[in-house]
Amino acid sequence: MKISMAEEEAAAVHGNxxxxxxxxxxxxxxxxxxxxxxxxxxxxxxxxFELASARHSMGVSRVSxxxxxxKDHLASTYLEMTQHEFxxxxxxxxxxxxxxxxxxxxxxxxxxxxxxxxxxxxxxxxSQISENQEDLSKSDGSHTTVDDLVKKxxxxxxxxFGTLVSPKLRAAQASFETALDILVxxxxxxxxxxxxxxxxxxxxxxxxK
Amino acid sequence: MYGFExxxxxxxxxxxxxxxxxxRAGLLTAADYNNLCQCETLDDIxxxxxxxxxxxxxxxxPSPLHTTTVVEKCTLKLVDEYKSMLCQATEPLSxxxxxxxxxxxxxxxxxxxxxxxxxxxxxxxxxKCHPLGMFDSIATLAVAQNMRxxxxxxxxxxxxxxxxxxCITSEDLDDMNIEIMRNTLYKAYLEDFYRFxxxxxxxxxxxxxxxxxxxxxxxxxxxxxxxxxxxxxxDDRRKLYSNFGLLYPYGHEELAVSEDIDQVRAVMEKYPPYxxxxxxxxxxxxxxxxxxxxxxxxxxxxxxxxxxxxxAVFFAYMRLREQEIRNLMWISExxxxxxxxxxxxxxxxxx
Numbered sequence: 001m002k003i004s005m006a007e008e009e010a011a012a013v014h015g016n017x018x019x020x021x022x023x024x025x026x027x028x029x030x031x032x033x034x035x036x037x038x039x040x041x042x043x044x045x046x047x048x049f050e051l052a053s054a055r056h057s058m059g060v061s062r063v064s065x066x067x068x069x070x071k072d073h074l075a076s077t078y079l080e081m082t083q084h085e086f087x088x089x090x091x092x093x094x095x096x097x098x099x100x101x102x103x104x105x106x107x108x109x110x111x112x113x114x115x116x117x118x119x120x121x122x123x124x125x126x127s128q129i130s131e132n133q134e135d136l137s138k139s140d141g142s143h144t145t146v147d148d149l150v151k152k153x154x155x156x157x158x159x160x161f162g163t164l165v166s167p168k169l170r171a172a173q174a175s176f177e178t179a180l181d182i183l184v185x186x187x188x189x190x191x192x193x194x195x196x197x198x199x200x201x202x203x204x205x206x207x208x209k
Numbered sequence: 210m211y212g213f214e215x216x217x218x219x220x221x222x223x224x225x226x227x228x229x230x231x232x233r234a235g236l237l238t239a240a241d242y243n244n245l246c247q248c249e250t251l252d253d254i255x256x257x258x259x260x261x262x263x264x265x266x267x268x269x270x271p272s273p274l275h276t277t278t279v280v281e282k283c284t285l286k287l288v289d290e291y292k293s294m295l296c297q298a299t300e301p302l303s304x305x306x307x308x309x310x311x312x313x314x315x316x317x318x319x320x321x322x323x324x325x326x327x328x329x330x331x332x333x334x335x336x337k338c339h340p341l342g343m344f345d346s347i348a349t350l351a352v353a354q355n356m357r358x359x360x361x362x363x364x365x366x367x368x369x370x371x372x373x374x375x376c377i378t379s380e381d382l383d384d385m386n387i388e389i390m391r392n393t394l395y396k397a398y399l400e401d402f403y404r405f406x407x408x409x410x411x412x413x414x415x416x417x418x419x420x421x422x423x424x425x426x427x428x429x430x431x432x433x434x435x436x437x438x439x440x441x442x443x444d445d446r447r448k449l450y451s452n453f454g455l456l457y458p459y460g461h462e463e464l465a466v467s468e469d470i471d472q473v474r475a476v477m478e479k480y481p482p483y484x485x486x487x488x489x490x491x492x493x494x495x496x497x498x499x500x501x502x503x504x505x506x507x508x509x510x511x512x513x514x515x516x517x518x519x520x521a522v523f524f525a526y527m528r529l530r531e532q533e534i535r536n537l538m539w540i541s542e543x544x545x546x547x548x549x550x551x552x553x554x555x556x557x558x559x560x
């Protein structure tokens with residue numbers, strides 16, 4: 001996205017109040033996008049550094065690519081994409097959301113269901129997931145909460161490196177998790193930025209007509 | 210009889226003690242580390258190391274260099290020195306030198322078993338094993354389904370066999386069982402090494418008791434901190450602590466029930482040698498604990514060279530070289546990730 005193009009477009013529609021608003025919206029999105037990208041770079045850098053610290057602490061043989069699990073297993077996190085009709089025209093703004101640590105939900109509901117086509121990923125409807133979460137919290141008077149299960153899933157994903165891992169490895173996991181959240185925010189912001197840019201361009205074309 | 214080693218030690222151990230003291234003189238100094246910390250790329254590190262004893266091991270490595278390559282080649286140098294000393298050692302020094310490698314053997318066994326559980330290729334796993342911990346039938350570990358088979362098929366003919374008596378079960382191997390197996394084996398190994406050194410007597414027993422007790426205590430602290438918030442029960446945690454060391458038995462009882470780093474700190478501060486370690490950390494922080502422990506270990510290992518006519522110099526040299534390799538790995542990672550401002554977070558100067 002070129003800043004010079006944004007400035008040119010901004011100049012072209014100067015004087016039109018609605019257009020100004022759209023331009024400002026676009027520039028705000030652009031600023032948010034650049035800030036998020038910087039935050040993402042910093043978080044990833046921190047994550048890689050913590051991973052190196054964990055290797056230093058636990059030993060090279062314990063934290064290496066040889067530890068990763070090649071068996072088929074359920075995805076612990078998946079990305080949902082929805083398309084929103086922005087207005088009557090064919091402009092659609094995709095929205096992304098992350099379902100983190102969803103493998104425990106899949107595990108609970110897997111017993112009565114048909115086997116999915118892909119053994120590695122299961123696609124679930126959001127309404128089914130929220131029903132399952134309610135069932136989970138009410139089940140059998142158990143004290144297990146969703147937070148406890150998420151914590152368990154986090155430990156399970158780290159268990160490829162052993163069950164007694166250094167706090168530095170857990171910190172690296174938290175950093176990469178944050179980076180994933182930021183990535184989804186970046187995708188959403190980029191989507192709204194592209195939408196705002198398209199509106200500004202349409203405004204320019206209409207003005208020229 | 211303690212104090213009379215000077216009369217007889219040099220007959221069988223004098224030459225190798227001189228050799229190991231010569232090797233010690235080749236350890237990197239603070240000036241070397243300062244030069245290395247100012248490098249911009251891994252090729253600069255290679256250039257600086259070419260003027261040290263690591264030079265011949267790195268000179269033929271092509272660019273771009275990777276941190277794993279630096280660690281691998283530096284480890285090869287240590288392995289060559291160790292094998293050269295082992296082949297010239299007589300009993301009981303040869304047994305003592307072999308004991309030093311059993312820890313690596315345990316790590317290799319766990320690596321192969323874990324990797325097989327995760328459906329990794331055995332050849333790939335063998336390449337990641339530590340060369341000091343290799344033994345002939347190591348590749349056969351991949352066929353075992355439980356600990357009983359692990360013992361019966363492979364480990365019964367290795368030096369680790371006596372350490373398996375406490376953890377033989379027919380349960381299938383999974384991540385938790387493997388972790389408990391690792392720590393149980395290491396506990397049995399440390400206790401056996403401690404008993405062997407006590408049997409040797411003299412300065413070896415005195416100095417090695419201190420070094421192994423420190424190792425046992427450090428392991429207890431690490432197991433405690435790493436198991437906080439996990440499914441490991443207090444009883445299981447208690448069983449993984451060694452039955453010797455400054456913390457045995459009362460410190461272990463308190464560590465077993467600790468639920469956070471501050472409680473661990475409260476336990477350790479009751480012991481004067483560890484008070485100085487924890488005084489360097491702020492409350493609630495555990496990031497610099499590793500470095501504090503390594504610094505204390507290096508101090509004790511260097512003191513082992515102040516006395517003559519004992520075997521602890523061999524153990525101290527091997528551990529100091531391993532610390533040096535850890536330092537080089539850390540410096541390489543910081544340079545590769547452009548985090549030179551953090552390089553002093555984990556480098557421990559030896560001299």
